[in-house]
Amino acid sequence: MVRKNSSNNTPNTQSKTLKLPHNRARINVWDDGYPSGRNYWSDYNGMDEKSGPNQDLPGSDGIGDTPYVIDENNQDRYPLMALYIVPVHDVAVTNVIPSKTVVGHGYSLNINITVANQGDYTETFNVTLYANTTTIETKQITNALFR
Numbered sequence: 001m002v003r004k005n006s007s008n009n010t011p012n013t014q015s016k017t018l019k020l021p022h023n024r025a026r027i028n029v030w031d032d033g034y035p036s037g038r039n040y041w042s043d044y045n046g047m048d049e050k051s052g053p054n055q056d057l058p059g060s061d062g063i064g065d066t067p068y069v070i071d072e073n074n075q076d077r078y079p080l081m082a083l084y085i086v087p088v089h090d091v092a093v094t095n096v097i098p099s100k101t102v103v104g105h106g107y108s109l110n111i112n113i114t115v116a117n118q119g120d121y122t123e124t125f126n127v128t129l130y131a132n133t134t135t136i137e138t139k140q141i142t143n144a145l146f147r
């Protein structure tokens with residue numbers, strides 16, 4: 001899973017809207033519970049000395065101890081203290097181009113396969129080409145640089 005938080009003062013998670021039938025006020029849910037689904041707010045100035053769902057247990061956890069108040073109806077209960085980027089492994093087959101669309105028995109064709117390392121690590125991996133369940137060829141891609 002790719003998890004990157006916003007670098008400015010907009011939340012990285014999509015808010016969920018709850019409609020209240022009586023006064024039609026809209027309250028957005030800005031977090032997804034403890035300890036996931038939080039956002040980084042560049043103007044949050046709370047402290048981080050506690051932990052836990054109620055932020056009342058000893059020890060810091062990277063989450064502000066007090067909610068980030070957005071407006072009178074909205075708050076992020078678990079604002080992040082810092083901007084985190086979690087590195088990911090992400091290799092992809094980005095293109096497969098056969099030299100022919102029809103090939104007869106005993107004839108050959110070339111297949112050009114493009115792979116890309118779209119993650120954050122240098123990768124070594126195998127690319128295997130199959131015809132149905134029969135392995136045609138495996139190539140090892142060594143030390144593919146990250147994006």
Ligand SMILES: [Ca+2]
Pocket residue numbers: 047048049050051055059060061062063064065
């Ligand atoms: Ca905390």
